[in-house]
Amino acid sequence: MTRITAAVCATHGAPLQIEQLDLRAPLAGEIEVTLEAVAICHSDIHYADGAWGGDLPAVYGHEAAGRVSALGDTVTGLAVGDRVVVTLIRSCGTCPNCSGGKPTLCDTPRANASPLSRQDGTSVVQAMNCGAFASHVVVDQSQVVPLPDDIPPEAVALLACGVITGIGAVVNAARLRPGQDVVVIGAGGVGLNAIQGARIAGARRIVAVDVTQEKLDIARDFGATDGVLATCPAPWKAVQQILGRGADAVIVTVGAIPAYNDAPRYLGWGGKVVMVGMPHSGAMAEFEPVVLAYMAQGMVGSKMGDVVIRRDIPWMADLYRQGRLKLDELVSGRWRLDQINDAIADTKAGGAKRNVILF
Structure with a gap:
């Protein structure tokens, strides 16, 4: 178990609570990522407000960037230390939708229980397959794409949702x-x-x-x-x-x-x-x-721009490196995790393009 810091939604519509949670080690096909940045998307806010229901307690956040810090069995193509973008797009690769080139519509049920729990053993929902309002995440290897080190973590995080969508x-x-x-x-x-x-x-x-x-x-x-x-x-x-x-x-x-x-x-x-x-x-x-x-x-x-993340995210990252895609200009504010409720309030006010939590 890894002890992590996370912003937990215990009640819909209430401020998030900063808590110490336990994060289990990655299982086969999973990786642990130590996060460097996570952006605040309106979808996270709507979920936390109860717009679409959902079980609680939960950790939201799904636009993230970080470095691989542990690998589960059978993981290929990734190494500890790789900078990756973490998305909510979890795909099995074999269902009819994935096989047809539509991984955003993967309909294979999630096999593993949430890797998050409170210290008393209470399970915590890993919302949107990410739970990235936290210092670390454990996700399926299909959810990440490695990107070059010369791209700032804020820019990498934005490639997880708003940009690709x-x-x-x-x-x-x-x-x-x-x-x-x-x-x-x-x-x-x-x-x-x-x-x-x-x-x-x-x-x-x-x-x-x-x-x-x-x-x-x-x-x-x-x-x-x-x-x-x-x-x-x-x-x-x-x-x-x-x-x-x-x-x-x-x-x-x-x-x-x-x-x-x-x-x-x-x-x-x-x-x-x-x-x-x-x-x-x-x-x-x-x-x-x-x-x-x-x-x-x-x-x-x-849904999520109908992307194939291993095809489309590297393309967009290269456009950024060429100066043809604006990412830095999308960042309205940089915040700490303990300031997340202020960052959410600023986002709700309507003036922010993207507020980003930095770790």
């Missing part, structure tokens, strides 16, 4: 082609990366739609060619005036029902809405199916 939604789910037009609804952490993905993919115009002018200004720094306030009357009409037609792809990166209700209105003929942002369970949206049918439009969900 945003870029992947454009490149993998929307399959954007050069010269097409994109609307990105929401200019937060994931939205900014969708904008970067559209720029990298060669979009003609990239229109950011958000409720604040401040976020629209930031979106331009990441590649948006235009910005439209979501609070203006019929913002989709303003977007169509900018583009001269409807969009080829609309990427919804916020979990807001009004955004989903309006998303198809931005589309042109044959366009596609890519659904990324996750509303609370039970929330319902409405759309007019006859329009989608007549205009040959579509709506598709995108």
Whole structure:
């Protein structure tokens, strides 16, 4: 057992508690990672607030970077000391989805119990297969990708979720082609990366739609060619005036029902809405199916950008090293683990792109 420090959610909606937990040694196919950084994602906050239910006590956190500190039996391709990005994408490699190139949809049940426990023996949920609001994690080897030492740990951590989700939604789910037009609804952490993905993919115009002018200004720094306030009357009409037609792809990166209700209105003929942002369970949206049918439009969900992490994360890391992908600029603040509740409050306030806990 390794004694670790973690931020534990004991009650939904309450501040996280800093506790000393026990972390068992890695089993076959698992590795232990001593963390250097973990970013705070809105998904962690929604889970901690009880938006999607879940058992407690639990440790959240799933955008992490660190160094391999122990190996279980049968682990290959990794060594103690390797710098790795730790993701929540755990794949068996053999189920129909994994075999079909969709590891984000792996449907093989988790085989091992949570490696976390309190000192009295009470099991603690390792949320999202990571539990990375902690000094150490034990995860399946399929969840990590080794990356070069010259990339800062904050940048490595961001490649675990927000970056791959945003870029992947454009490149993998929307399959954007050069010269097409994109609307990105929401200019937060994931939205900014969708904008970067559209720029990298060669979009003609990239229109950011958000409720604040401040976020629209930031979106331009990441590649948006235009910005439209979501609070203006019929913002989709303003977007169509900018583009001269409807969009080829609309990427919804916020979990807001009004955004989903309006998303198809931005589309042109044959366009596609890519659904990324996750509303609370039970929330319902409405759309007019006859329009989608007549205009040959579509709506598709995108989980974690439909990425294959061993293919896509090294590609994105190389774009960063070339200066073509902004990661350092996404970091709004650096915090200690004992400041995590302040970092979460700052994230909830809406101004942060990504707050990062450093160990």
